[in-house]
Amino acid sequence: SQQGEEDPQALSIQEGENATMNCSYKTSINNLQWYRQNSGRGLVHLILIRSNEREKHSGRLRVTLDTSKKSSSLLITASRAADTASYFCATDRPPRGSTLGRLYFGRGTQLTVWP
Amino acid sequence: EPEVTQTPSHQVTQMGQEVILRCVPISNHLYFYWYRQILGQKVEFLVSFYNNEISEKSEIFDDRFSVERPDGSNFTLKIRSTKLEDSAMYFCASKFRQGSNQPQHFGDGTRLSIL
Structure with a gap:
């Protein structure tokens, strides 16, 4: 299976602290994406990192990718109560045949940020 | 910012009935x-x-499932003979297009409840 697996399953922090979530996967990938899901809502794309990239930033988000360890991390700096959500990593595999980049999701990390 | 729209937000259907979920990409x-x-x-x-x-389908997508793009804007998922486990x-x-730097954009989802 190629699914990403996040850890921890749940993370609880105070506002202003940093939150780090990790993702591991099993096979080669084309890219790795992080999504956020508020309770009962859809998946919001946060950031995509390609297999030839090692680090990427977007605002308060920092994503790293280590293809040798088949792992990625998502760091949210200076967290806010509004960051409370589930965070998922999703991987796709290199193109083969007619694959259109189906995504393989992990179970997610539930982040709670207390005011 | 453009978004993917899904309707309805919640669908309740009796087991055995057909359901159509709609999406505007x-x-x-x-x-x-x-x-x-x-x-x-x-x-x-x-x-x-x-x-x-269809480019690819998973093992979940059995012969009760079908998809259609009936016009230039809608994309539908039909499930026939619905089961509780649906x-x-x-x-x-x-x-937008294929390529390793293209994210998938998600709608808010349709909650399907089979009774």
């Missing part, structure tokens, strides 16, 4: 997907669609 996107998420579980791929045909959140996603 982002207007200039060419690649379309359906995923589902059973409560408390991972987001799972169902099907990808391009150029008016109860889940169904997400539509779209992507």
Whole structure:
């Protein structure tokens, strides 16, 4: 299976602290994406990192990718109560045949940020 | 910012009945997907669609499932002879084009409840 697996399953922090979530996967990938899901809502794309990239930033988000360890991390700096959500990593595999980049999701990390 | 729109937000259907879930992808996107998420579980791929045909489908997407792009804007998922285990959140996603730096954009989902 190629699914990403996040850890921890749940993370609880105070506002202003940093939150780090990790993702591991099993096979080669084309890219790795992080999504956020508020309770009962859809998946919001946060950031995509390609297999030839090692680090990427977007605002308060920092994503790293280590293809040798088949792992990625998502760091949210200076967290806010509004960051409370589930965070998922999703991987796709290199193109083969007619694959259109189906995504393989992990179970997610539930982040709670207390005011 | 353009977004993927799904209707209805919640669908309640008797077991054995047919249901159609509707999606309006982002207007200039060419690649379309359906995923589902059973409560408390991972987001799972169902099907990808391009150029008016299915590109790939998972083992979940059995012969009770079908997809259609009846016009230039809608993308539908039909489930015939619904079962209790079809109860889940169904997400539509779209992507502008193929390529390793293209994210999939998700709608807010349709919660399907089979009674």
